[in-house]
Each structure stands twice: as structure tokens, then as C-alpha cells.
Amino acid sequence: MxxxxxxxxxxxxxxxxxxxxxxxxxxxxxxxxxxxxxxxxxxxxxxxxxxxxxxxxxxxxxxxxxxxxxxxxxxxxxxxxxxxxxxxxxxxxxxxxxxxxxxxxxxxxFVKCGDLLEFVKEKGAMPEQEARNVLRDVIEAVTYLHDNDITHRDIKCENILLDILPGRIGMGFTAKLCDFGFARRIPKLSETVRTSAEEVETIPKRSAGISECSSGVSQEVYPAQTQLTKTFCGSAAYAAPEVLERRAHDPRAADIWAMGVVAFITLYGAMPYDDTDINAMVDIQRREEIPASKSRKIARKARDLIKLALKYEPTFRPCAKELLMHQWLQITANKH
CATH class of the missing domain: 3.30.200.20 (Phosphorylase Kinase; domain 1)
Incomplete structure (x- = not known):
């Protein structure tokens, strides 16, 4: 009954x-x-x-x-x-x-071509020109979010949808970032009312103010009076080491790390780290040991982009604007 x-x-x-x-x-x-x-x-x-x-x-x-x-x-x-x-x-x-x-x-x-993880599982690594288009699209989205004081906190291949864009080379994919279930505004100290223990301290001085971009142009990275968090969000396979270690961190730097993981998966068709043992994985990340597939070679500049995004120390990673200006992403840009 x-x-x-x-x-x-x-x-x-x-x-x-x-x-x-x-x-x-x-x-x-x-x-x-x-x-x-x-x-x-x-x-x-x-x-x-x-x-x-x-x-x-x-x-x-x-x-x-x-x-x-x-x-x-x-x-x-x-x-x-x-x-x-x-x-x-x-x-x-x-x-x-x-x-x-x-x-x-x-x-x-409704995006018709599924997500990036489905593509990699079915077809393997994406050809470099198509990967460049897709990764540039996602980094442009992340740059827009960070410029508007928003962090995604769950960037992963499953949250990157692929659609067909007429006029693009080869497969002609355009990418769209989705699933903002963990996203949040990045509060400044002056406008924050503490309602939980999530916001714990301000961003370290060395990651604030002026940074030298890879293009040689100096620009502001993150405001000095941004609050850090200890909240764990997203998937362990894409989480930055400071997130896994429960250190106070700027979630924008964690977004950049996740983009590095996405770039590795897209270009190599495999995960950069084995997340079945988190402690062992973080040890490898601390040593900045990034595996490279022997069966697939990618351009040196593409490897450099991945290495920059996967720096263990978050203050040594580029900001989203810097990543967007990376030389590999500027090669034969085929934008709509």
C-alpha cells in the first residue's frame, strides 16, 4: 500500500x-x-x-x-x-x-555536442588546433568571471559543453562553461559580513598588486584586500593542492589550477594525476612533476601553458588574463 x-x-x-x-x-x-x-x-x-x-x-x-x-x-x-x-x-x-x-x-x-569529458572518452585527445579554440573559449569565460569578482570553483571537463560554431577550423567547436552550483562572489574585506568561518584572512601581499605578465606587460593580478577561503569545492581530481590541504586560498588561483588539469586532459586524453591516493597526489604536485604521454607529443608552448597553470604555489600561477595572453593561445587564433 x-x-x-x-x-x-x-x-x-x-x-x-x-x-x-x-x-x-x-x-x-x-x-x-x-x-x-x-x-x-x-x-x-x-x-x-x-x-x-x-x-x-x-x-x-x-x-x-x-x-x-x-x-x-x-x-x-x-x-x-x-x-x-x-x-x-x-x-x-x-x-x-x-x-x-x-x-x-x-x-x-541546450548545447548539442555534449561535454568535453564525453568527447575525450569517445575520441581521445583533441587535435591541437581544436583544443586551442576550446581552451581559449573557457579561459575567456574565466577571465570574464574573475574580472567581475566571481569564481567558479568547479571547473572540470564535465562542466565544459561543446557546440558547433560555423566557420571554425576542423571540428569547429566552441565551448561554454556551465554548472555554477559552487560559484560565488569574491568579497572584499570592506563589504563582507562574517556569517561563517569560511572567510578567514586576506590575500598574501606577494600575490597582490603588480605582476609581470608573460607578454611583458605589467598589470594588476588580484586586489590586496580580497578574502581567502578554506572551503573545499569541486572534484578532487581538479582541485588545487592548497584546496586539498585545506589551506586558506584565493579561489581564483584554484580556478587556474583546474584549467591546467582541463588543458592536460584535452591535449593528452588522460588525467595528469592519480586521485585514488590524495596524499600521494599532493606530494607529486608539490614537486611539480607533471607526467607527459610518450604516445602523444604536443607543442612545447602547449606544455608550457600547462606547467604555468599547475604551479604548486598559487601565487606563482598566472591570473586568468595572463593565461589568456599565453603565446600558445595566440597561434592562428580562429575566433568568431
Missing amino acids: EMSNRSLQNATSKMEENEILIKRGYYLRGIIGEGSYSKVRRAYSTQIKDDVAIKIIVRALAPPVFRDKFLPREIQILSYIKHPNIINVYEIFETRRRPVGDTVYIVTE
Whole structure:
């Protein structure tokens, strides 16, 4: 009897969900992904005249820390950002559904070619010209975020979507950064109200102020009065060593490390480190030992970009603008 009631409740909930979306002009086509308290559905939009992706989050089923902390941040950031290499958000709305309660809907563009990890698993390492296009796109998105005092904190291949862009060389991919569930604004000391132990100290002096870019142009890296964090976010395989070691860190430098891991995977078709033993992995990272595949050779400048992003000491990594100016990314730039 209990199972019958639960099945009836689920059926009622799905019908109500379908009715809500149809009223707003969305016709469901299938499930893209599903978790314990959220799912992503593919739908056709009568207004946009194209497919969209709808992330559906049931507040009552979500952990309190996600519901009260991360979800409000994600909604606020998604409502603010706009960049060609960041997933486009069409609308965000909330409804009350029986019996699940308040439900949040985040409607975004549907990107047709899957994510970067799927590509690498299916086809292996990406050819260097296509990889350059994709990595440049993502670094441009990260530069935009950091310029707007936002850090992603979960950059990984699964959160980089690929789409076809007419006019590009070869495969012609363009990349879009998605999933801002761990993203946050980077508060300055003057505007922060301490509500938790997450913000612990200011950025070290040597990483603030002026830095010499690889191009030879001096520019500001990070403001001196930026607060650091000890919060662990994202996946261990992409996490910077200072994050894994629970050191106070600037999350923008951790974003750069994650970009280095993404670049390695894209160009070599493999992970740079074995994350089954975190302590051993951090020891290797501390020695700055970056493996290179014997079966695949990449350009020296491409290897240099990876090495710069994977510096153990976060203050020795380039900022996003510096990384974007790297020589390898400037070769035969084929931008739209």
C-alpha cells in the first residue's frame, strides 16, 4: 500500500510538473541527467523555437547547506552573468508543487555536442588546433568571471559543453562553461559580513598588486584586500593542492589550477594525476612533476601553458588574463 501511494504521488508530481512547463511554453523531450534532489530535462521552447535544458531543483529534497547557501548564490550569479562562452540562461522561476513543495526551474540553452569529458572518452585527445579554440573559449569565460569578482570553483571537463560554431577550423567547436552550483562572489574585506568561518584572512601581499605578465606587460593580478577561503569545492581530481590541504586560498588561483588539469586532459586524453591516493597526489604536485604521454607529443608552448597553470604555489600561477595572453593561445587564433 505504501509503495502504491508513493507511486501515485510521483505520478501526480510528474503530471503537475509537465503542466507547469507547458503553460510556460516548454514541452518535455527527455531526461539529460538526474540526481537525488535535482534533474535536468530537455524540452522544446515555443518562444525560443529551439530546444532548451531545464534544471529542476526540489528545495525540500536538497541538503540544507545547498538550499540555504549554494542555491541562492547560483541563482544570483546566473541572473547577473552574460558571456558567449558561458551557458546562456533564459529564465529562472519557482513554483509550489504537490507533494514536493517549492521547486526551482533554471532554463538554459541546450548545447548539442555534449561535454568535453564525453568527447575525450569517445575520441581521445583533441587535435591541437581544436583544443586551442576550446581552451581559449573557457579561459575567456574565466577571465570574464574573475574580472567581475566571481569564481567558479568547479571547473572540470564535465562542466565544459561543446557546440558547433560555423566557420571554425576542423571540428569547429566552441565551448561554454556551465554548472555554477559552487560559484560565488569574491568579497572584499570592506563589504563582507562574517556569517561563517569560511572567510578567514586576506590575500598574501606577494600575490597582490603588480605582476609581470608573460607578454611583458605589467598589470594588476588580484586586489590586496580580497578574502581567502578554506572551503573545499569541486572534484578532487581538479582541485588545487592548497584546496586539498585545506589551506586558506584565493579561489581564483584554484580556478587556474583546474584549467591546467582541463588543458592536460584535452591535449593528452588522460588525467595528469592519480586521485585514488590524495596524499600521494599532493606530494607529486608539490614537486611539480607533471607526467607527459610518450604516445602523444604536443607543442612545447602547449606544455608550457600547462606547467604555468599547475604551479604548486598559487601565487606563482598566472591570473586568468595572463593565461589568456599565453603565446600558445595566440597561434592562428580562429575566433568568431
